[in-house]
Amino acid sequence: MNTVLFVIAAYLIGSVSFAVVMSRLFGLSDPRTYGSGNPGATNVLRSGNKKAAIATLIGDAAKGWFAVWLALRLADRFGIDDTGIALVALAVFIGHLWPVFFRFVGGKGVATALGVLLGLNVWLGLATLATWLIVAYAFRYSSLAALIAAVFAPFYYGLLFGADEILFAVAAMSALLLFRHSKNISNLLAGKESRIGSKSGAAAKASAKKK
Template sequence: MLNFIAALVVAYLIGSVSFAVVVSRFSGLADPRTYGSKNPGATNVLRSGNKKAAILTLLGDALKGTLAVALAFHFQDQLGLTRSDIAWVGLAAFIGHLYPVFFKFEGGKGVATALGVLIGLNWALGLATAVTWVVIAYFFRYSSLAALIASLFAVFYNVLLFGINGQAVAVAIMSALLIYRHKQNIANLIAGKESKIGQKSK
């Protein structure tokens, strides 16, 4: 139990590294929490007009989710972790991104990190979810809509691949939290006020 708790804490700390803020600082850009949607994520960084910074943010936020899960798998035997335990470790990293201890608990919405966690759990699960996001984003040009639909499909894909178990619960909670963090986006979509992908902040 202590090993499991320690793994959760480490994963949370890994997830708490906000690449949107870090990359923006090193790139000489404004804090992403001060413009656009005020969300420290790749989509909002893209509104600064700096595509390189947005790509680095996307990769960093995704890789930290994958890293947390990969480390849990690597030390699985030593720590006595089950596959379901590792899914909860991934969830801890995701929560770290949403509420980062290093940045006054002001985090992003978790799309990239959630994808990184899913890829870490199973490449097919992550790939299917990513393709779903790309398809919706391509046709509708709304990152938030793509994230909402992909998060729901992620739960379906996971059950399809692994059945209903502890991992399914962890993925479902991650999906629910992601949807909750998009509540303002949902309101904007309904009102027709949501910004499209690549649209610069005024």
């Protein structure tokens, strides 16, 4: 019963969309209405507001980290085993993808997945983050960096800890992340994918109207 409660709580934590929350706080257009339509830090950056994008990135990563950290911290007290931790990790990630508070229209999960990985193990998260940074710096495509980092994340976990229930959760997150980036994959192959920092025309017009 405790595991079920932790999983539900993790899903609700994941359902808080910081892209939408921060956009409202900074007086920006809803990130679901411009650019890729994805409520995430990269799309918020297309509004031209770097502070809002950074706040979104930190918030989305923090909720993934917090849900896993809390479950690990309270695991012994409430009898949460590795299977429960794996389910909590998946639940907070799924909450971001399909948030109950925003009509199940969520982001693609890159920052939240990173937060989950950092919560599971700092070195696992840092290795995955380093992979994202290297690819993003080399090619200037956030989506490509996310795809490659997602592929490597389960490999890093297996290398560090071997095969267990949590490895399957990490692999499932990676699979879902790849699925959520299916349109980006098509755009990358067609040469139509937006590069990091490119400002959306719709976002620019909306910003101009508010000035």
